[in-house]
Amino acid sequence: MKARLVNIILALIFFAFAAVQYNDADGVLWVFVYSIVGLISLLGVFKEYNRAMLLSMMILYFGGFVYLLPNVFDWLMNYELGELVESMKTEKPFIEKSREALGLLLCFLTIWYHYYESKIKSR
Numbered sequence: 001m002k003a004r005l006v007n008i009i010l011a012l013i014f015f016a017f018a019a020v021q022y023n024d025a026d027g028v029l030w031v032f033v034y035s036i037v038g039l040i041s042l043l044g045v046f047k048e049y050n051r052a053m054l055l056s057m058m059i060l061y062f063g064g065f066v067y068l069l070p071n072v073f074d075w076l077m078n079y080e081l082g083e084l085v086e087s088m089k090t091e092k093p094f095i096e097k098s099r100e101a102l103g104l105l106l107c108f109l110t111i112w113y114h115y116y117e118s119k120i121k122s123r
Helices: 002-019 027-045 051-078 081-085 094-121
Strands: none
Touching (some): 051 094
């Protein structure tokens, strides 16, 4: 029952993440990115896991995170921590890229949780 509630909450969170992407320049991509994790979480409510698909998604999301990681380092080494929550500015592209990296990391960790749950289910 506890895992089912966690999956419902995760699905709601990631569908909410997808819903607020309407004003992003590349919003369609991010609606897709977050909706996939929402759907995976929704399938987790019913313990319907495809481990090969979960592994593939983990690789894709982690790869995207690693690709954007230099932007996170740029932010951490050259700017104030609070600047990440400021509005977007063309002279500070690290804001958008760092947010995207952190979003991909959240997606990866959530899918890793589902992968772990699928291993427990298969025992």
